[in-house]
Amino acid sequence: MKQSTKFATLGAIGVAALFAALPAWAQTPAPVPTVNKGDTAWMMTSTILVLMMILPGLALFYGGLTRSKNMLATMTQIGAVACLAMLIWVMYGYTMAFGDGGGDFISGFGKAFLKGITPDSTAATFTAGVAIPEYVFICFQMTFAAITVALVLGSVVERMKFSAVMVFGAVWLTIVYFPIAHMVWASGGLFFKMGALDFAGGTVVHINAGVSALVAALILGKRIGYPTERIVPHSLTMTGIGTGLLWVGWFGFNAGSALEANGSAALAMINTFVATASAGLFWMLAERLNGHKGSALGFCSGIVAGLVAVTPAAGNSGPFGAIILGAIASVVCFYAVSFLKPKLGYDDALDAFGVHGIGGMIGALGTGIVFAPSLGGPGKPDFDMAHQLWVQFKTVGTTIVWAAVGTVVAIYIAKAVTGLRVSPDVEREGLDLGEHGERAYN
């Protein structure tokens, strides 16, 4: 493999279109990649913005939605599993996902423990001859692994043992996250070769996390008292703070996925603004149309649904395509959590499936539509929407099956090792005291 593609670490921007646009890339001798300080600075900033999405963003968002007796447990689970992901990532996660080429499903183990990587190593971007330091790329992708496994926990909080969370996290990352990240983002990956569009991880992060969350919640069972007792968010103020931090951090997530500080990043940025704005308002509108008041939690939920939906489309849509996508995803997610969930009776505690799973699917399929140049997207004039939608559909379907099967395996391993669920007494008393020996509020 040539040097330019050896670090085959392209994110998933319109891959087919890119290769079509750069026919000489594969044939000509690879130029020595140049590391631009502006690109590097932006990617370091983006990486830290994604970290802000985890701690404090997701921790406050999820923590506020739980009952006060489980606030610390929720925050601790998110923080600890993110730390675990970071360590596993540098040990064998990076090499599995992006290592040294490899096959359809994983890359191989040539870069285990970051073997051979130095400050001079570079990772390719979407522009021939432009690279970023490989360590920056490793860190950037590391934060994605960390937040994705933390997102899954949204469905199982308030009842899963801390030890079970850690075992599940390690197994799930290994058999679900790393392979899917490779399939979507590495040049040898299955979905990448199919031409799937996933700019910043709609498939890898959101569908993956959402489906896994649903499967985990189904296996774990409902919380005591659900749905008859009053189980309501203990602090929507914190959920509101978390929502704001998530939105700000998401610019690192989406605009960072351009891997350079350029026009593609700018497109991702404006789409992350407008799709989210549209989704925040449309959730409240859906509430009004169903006879309720426009609520703060509805606003926050809409914001997150919009962010999720625009993730695969961030650099693959025009701003007005993004606005429509945000609105549709928001309304569909509203119906999923308000009507589908009670009807089916599963206890997805914080709606990880309802918002991330459903929103991710709308986003992934919608990306195949809004990519079209006729709708203002960045696709080439010969863009074949039907074909692209079919590719998106296959990618989504495969991800759902892979995530579901992998989660079943991971949860049952966690169950065998730790027992999975806390005792009823601990659950009633709260996981803060029962699992960590502390209270959030004194």
Place this chain on the structure above:
Amino acid sequence: MKLVIAIIKPFKLDEVREALSGVGVAGMTVTEVKGFGRQKGQTEIYRGAEYSTNMVPKIKIEVVCGSDMAGAVVEAIQASANTGAIGDGKIFVLDVGQAVRIRTGETDDTAL
């Protein structure tokens, strides 16, 4: 001496306090409480899931006054806490056997 206990809507506290000062009440005790009467609680909706709470937040005011003042105190509370809507609250008047000011040892009416 009489103990006047009033359960009122929380946002009416300032008006009630002013009205009571107007009739010469020198002190009162205020507690945040929860309860229900004919109002029967309220509904909260989180992501489409409805929860009805049967306990509504209220403020409890306790005022001890001379027997001759009790009528004026009740009237002042009734007038100032009234919104005309359901859930405005209730007033109870009880007899008080003894009052002592801890600092000075004064008793009964002089202790109020």
